[in-house]
Amino acid sequence: MTSATIVLHQFAPMYGLxxxxxxxxxxxxxxRLAKLEYTVATLKGPPRSPTGKAPYIEIDGEVLCDSGLIVAELERRYGHPVDGKLTLSERAQSLAFQRMMEEHLYWAAVYARWLDPENAQAIRGYIRDVTGIPAVLMPIVGPLIQRRIKATLLNQGLxxxxxxxxxxxAMADVDALAHWLGQRPWAFGDSPTTVDAVMFAFIASVVRTPWDFPLKAHTVKHRNLVDHTQRMLASCFPELATS
Ligand SMILES: N[C@@H](CCC(=O)N[C@@H](CS)C(=O)NCC(=O)O)C(=O)O
Known part of the structure; x- marks a missing residue:
């Protein structure tokens, strides 16, 4: 239970996610894992946070950016309901896998969602849906957005x-996750921790994208990762856990 109101600024749900x-x-x-109360403010356009990125939260009149920094601040305020059980060595593993997903696998997911020329038509639909750009403006604005994302990916390196x-x-990242998780239900012990939240976020984003690409085909072969996604949906987002 929180005494402060947390307002979570994020995009609207999509693709059953x-x-x-x-x-x-x-x-x-x-x-949800930490059982902290929050309300959602759905973004209508680009995030107007100090970093220009989502998610961000408002808490006690303060704006906080970056999911990892936000989690750290929430832990400082409310203790460690999610990761408190982890040993220092487990925390180190958790951080390393989070970084792999957020700083490496993420960029392949960005390529799949925004740039992959094999799925140009589906991607145009995605850009329209996620940005809300009117269809008439898409022929101009769509390619501009893609040019910006392409430049970001070039600078990042991938x-x-x-x-x-x-x-x-990216497949090597997914294989590493699958082998690390093995037959365990969650990364550590019998309840999910932050690294499970991150694994859920990235694996679900890959396997639930409604068009095909080699990374998705490879990831769905890892039954344990797909089951992990289903398990997290059922326990944290029962309203979405239909399939
Ligand atoms: N390190 C940040 C990354 C956040 C991020 O990259 N958000 C993307 C959406 S997945 C975003 O808001 N992009 C908007 C933009 O770059 O204009 C975090 O952990 O919150």
Whole structure:
């Protein structure tokens, strides 16, 4: 229970997922795991946070950005209801896998959602749905958005590789997650922690994207990861756990 009101600013739900943004899924999942009360303010346009990114929260009149920094601040205020049981070594593993997903796998997911020329038509529909750009403006604004994202991927580095290399690099991340999780229901013990929230966010974002691409085909073969996603949906987002 929180004494302060948390307002979570994030995009509208999409594709039977809590959010099109894995970082928003991560934070909302954390809030539910921690049983912290919050209300959602749905973004109508680009995030107007100090970092220009979502999610962000308002708490006690303060605006906080970045899912990881927000979780750290919530832990400082409300203790460690989610990760408190972890040993220092487990915390280290948790952080390393979170970084792998958020700083590496994420960019392949961005490529799949926004740029992959093999799925140009589906991606145009996605951009329209997620941004709310009127259909008449799409031929102009859509390519501008894609140009900006392409430049970001080039600067990050992954975008300098051909598609098959992007997929291969991301598949290695997914394989590492699958082998690490093995047959355990959750990453650590019998209840989910923050790294499970992040794994759910990224694996669900890949496997529930409603068009096909090599990374998705590879990920769905890892039954344990797909089951993990279902388990988290059922326990944290029962309203979405239909299939
Ligand atoms: N490190 C940040 C990353 C957040 C992030 O990249 N959010 C994306 C959506 S997945 C965003 O808001 N992008 C808007 C933009 O770049 O204009 C976090 O953990 O919150």
């Amino acid at each position: 809590p959010n099109p943004s894995p970082f928003c899924i991560k934070l909302e999942t954390y809030l 975008g300098r590789h051909p598609p098959q290399t992007i997929w291969r690099l």
